[in-house]
Each structure stands twice: as C-alpha cells, then as structure tokens.
Amino acid sequence: xxxxxxxxxxxxxxxxxxxxxxxxxxxxxxxxxxxxxxxxxxxxxxxxxxxxxxxxxxxxxxxxxxxxxxxxxxxxxxxxxxxxxxxxxxxxxxxxxxxxxxxxxxxxxxxxx
Amino acid sequence: xxxxxxxxxxxxxxxxxxxxxxxxxxxxxxxxxxxxxxxxxxxxxxxxxxxxxxxxxxxxxxxxxxxxxxxxxxxxxxxxxxxxxxxxxxxxxxxxxxxxxxxxxxxxxxxxxxx
Numbered sequence: 001x002x003x004x005x006x007x008x009x010x011x012x013x014x015x016x017x018x019x020x021x022x023x024x025x026x027x028x029x030x031x032x033x034x035x036x037x038x039x040x041x042x043x044x045x046x047x048x049x050x051x052x053x054x055x056x057x058x059x060x061x062x063x064x065x066x067x068x069x070x071x072x073x074x075x076x077x078x079x080x081x082x083x084x085x086x087x088x089x090x091x092x093x094x095x096x097x098x099x100x101x102x103x104x105x106x107x108x109x110x111x112x113x
Numbered sequence: 114x115x116x117x118x119x120x121x122x123x124x125x126x127x128x129x130x131x132x133x134x135x136x137x138x139x140x141x142x143x144x145x146x147x148x149x150x151x152x153x154x155x156x157x158x159x160x161x162x163x164x165x166x167x168x169x170x171x172x173x174x175x176x177x178x179x180x181x182x183x184x185x186x187x188x189x190x191x192x193x194x195x196x197x198x199x200x201x202x203x204x205x206x207x208x209x210x211x212x213x214x215x216x217x218x219x220x221x222x223x224x225x226x227x228x
Contacts, residue, residue, distance in 0.1 A: 033213035043202060045156070045219035052214065091156060095213040099146070099161035099169040106155060 004094050006104035013082045014112050020067075021077045021107045023092030032096040034068065034075045039089040039106070048090070051075065079109075087111040115139040117220035119205050125226045126195050134190045134223045136205030145188045146206040146217065147180065149173070156204065162188065163211070195227045 003026045013019035025034070036048040051059045051068050058066050063083075067076045079086055092104040118137040126132045138145050147159040160170040162180050179191045188207075192199055202224050206217040 035216075037219075042221065043224075044221040045204060045206075045217075047216055047218075050214075050216060093156075097213075099144070099211065100158035100171065101148075101156075101217065102158070103156040 004102050004104035006107050008107045010108045012110045018080045023075045025073050025094050029096045035093040036077045037091045082111050084111050117218050119220035119223050123224045129194050132192050134203050136188045138207030142207035142209050144208045147190045148204040149201040151201045197227050200227045
C-alpha cells in the first residue's frame, strides 16, 4: 500500500517570505502522479500543483513550485512571496494507475503580516 | 469556471437514520468519486464510479454505503444506518478521464453530523 507522510503538522511564514512544505511517500510503482492540494477555511479542496513521476523537470505554477526527488521519494512544495490568502491546510497526495488519491495528514500553514 | 456542487452544505441526522448526500459533477466529466475527512484527520478515499458502476472502493465503503447516479446530472452517496463515527466532511469529486493527468475537481463538501 502507498503511504504519504507530511512530517510538519504546522508551519508559519511571514508575508512575502518563502516557505517549504515537506512530503515523502512510499511506493513500489514507477509510474504515478503527485499532487498538492490546498484546503482553506471554506473546506474546498483546491489543486495547487501536479507532478508526473516520469518527468524529471519540477512543476511550477506561478508562486508555487515543487522539488521532486524520485529516488528519495520526496515531493516538497515551495511557496514564494507568501500571501495572506495562502493560509490553509496543504495536503500532499499520491495516485498511481488506480482511481484513488492517497492523502497525507496535512500541514497547516499560517501566514503572518 | 465549472464547479462540482454539493448539497446540503451541512446535514444533521440521528444515529440509525438513512442519509443521502447529493452532488452535481461537472457536466462533461465521466468519473465520479466520494471522499471523507473526519475532523482533524486526513482525507480518505471511499469510492469511484464510472459508466454506472463502482470501479473501485476502499475498505471503508462497506454495505452501509451505496452510490447512485439516478439521472444524467446527480451523483449520490447513501448511508443506510448512520453511526456516530460517520460524522465527517464528505467530498464529491469528478474528473474528465481516468488517468491521473486529468486531475480531480472537488466540491465544497457536506458536513455530516450524526447525533
């Protein structure tokens, strides 16, 4: 079974600064996808960024980028120029050829002015 | 931007009662999913649904749960006899295709409280 581990229950960052959220996963598969989802207080799950395991290039979406280390099974999310609206729970998730997304327990990100 | 719509946003039900949670997926999506999130815990997969049948389900999805697409737009999750431990946020999601490259679109969730 695949497991996703987020070792940081809470993180804090000052506005305009950069923060990195960590995620590791365990799998024996070679073909899979990794995701970061954001869950603001409204509770909706919003896709932040996606990485295909066969792509060596790290995915980026505006201020959000990932550091994907396939051999180390690590998938961290970097948020640059943090904004107050970035405050949320962030979930790392894994998916292989099946239907299910496997989520980590989440990291609560606090952004301070 | 197309949305997945879930109703109601909050449902309170008595233990032992049946409850139906409703979802309207994005119109051109073909794959539908239910996830749940018990307060303070991670989001867990329940079931996926395609072509009017279950394509995958987790061990959480036991005989108390069922899903249905009663018409061309709605996708429902029924819990036959609710238990206190069914209290959770239930998320519906849909995707255009089965591959992970399609991604999911999640709804805003239904908070189910069993008393």
